[in-house]
Amino acid sequence: MAILIFFLVHWFGSLFSQTFFNHRYSSHKMFTMNKLWERFFYLVTYISQGSSYLVPRAYAILHRMHHAYSDTEQDPHSPNFFKDVFTMMMHTKEVYMKVKNNTLDVSSKFLGNYPAWNFMDKIADSWISRILWSAGYVTFYYFFATAWWVYLLLPIHFLMGPIHGAIVNWCGHKYGYQNFDNQDKSKNTLVFDFLMLGELFQNNHHKHPNSPNFAAKWWELDPIYPIMKVMHWVGIIQIRKA
Secondary structure (H helix, E strand, O other): OHHHHHHHHHHHHHHHHHHHHHHHHOOOOOEOOOHHHHHHHHHHHHHHHHOOOOOOHHHHHHHHHHHOOOOOOOOOOOOOOOOOHHHHHHHHHHHHHHHHHHOOOHHHHHOOOOOOOHHHHHHHOOOHHHHHHHHHHHHHHHHHHHOOOHHHHHHHHHHHHHHHHHHHHOOOOOOOOOOOOOOOOOOOOOOOOOOOOOOEHHHHHHHHOOOOOOOOOOOEEOOOOHHHHHHOOOHEEEEOOO
């Protein structure tokens, strides 16, 4: 039971940071927050992503490229140009590393004032940090695992962030239904997208990329949007008008 709880906390914690901070805030600027709260959620992102930490600025640029070139050969992670999800993940990693290290010739339209905390990025993006987080996961399993097969979950912990991205980009552009004709292959994979916290409403999101609510139909539910509304109401964030 302890392993299951730990896995679910890590899964949804990392996913929340990716959709709330990296995606909706860093990439699309759907809301604003003061510097104190920005640093707080920066730290939360590091803790929740752990060994699979993604630099928010690099994530944001990569994601904006995905929108601009959706399902074309310039899209950094369209599943329609790869034979399997693993090949797509490796290509995405290659482009991400070039963006992070400023070795990719990126159009000026993708550059902007993204959230940055160089001190935190230097620590969180280091191999020492990744190894220590991974060792922490293994230690937890050593003390609380009650069956050998649960250790098979460890690779997911190690690569949590990229795995979330792979699920969203592979499934969200291959399987499901479309509410809108976006001139691409984006789809809504789940009717109630609770497993991916709204991220698999890709067709809706590509139609309205700056909308803080990824749901579009009355029967769809984006679980992060109500949380954002509460944060807006108490003054933690200020949601922009789409």
